Amino acid sequence: MKYICQTRCEGDKIYTKPDKCPECGMPLIAVQKDTDPVKENHDKHRVVPAS
Ligand SMILES: [Zn+2]
Numbered sequence: 001m002k003y004i005c006q007t008r009c010e011g012d013k014i015y016t017k018p019d020k021c022p023e024c025g026m027p028l029i030a031v032q033k034d035t036d037p038v039k040e041n042h043d044k045h046r047v048v049p050a051s
Contacts, residue, residue, distance in 0.1 A: 003028035 002014045005021040006029050015021075015028050 002031040002033065004031055005029075 001018075002016065003018055004012065004014055005024065006026045007021075007024055009021065009024045009026075014031070018028055018030065020027055
C-alpha cells in the first residue's frame, strides 16, 4: 500500500507508511492501486433507447 498527502503539498510524493505528512502534518491517505478508471460497467448496456 502507498500513501500520499491529502493536500498534495509535496506533489505526488509517495510514502510507504500510514503516517502524517512531514510537511503539513495532515494524515496521509492510502492510494488505491487497483482502481481501474476504464472498468467496464455492463449495466450501461441495459439502457433502453427512447423510441
Ligand atoms: Zn502535506
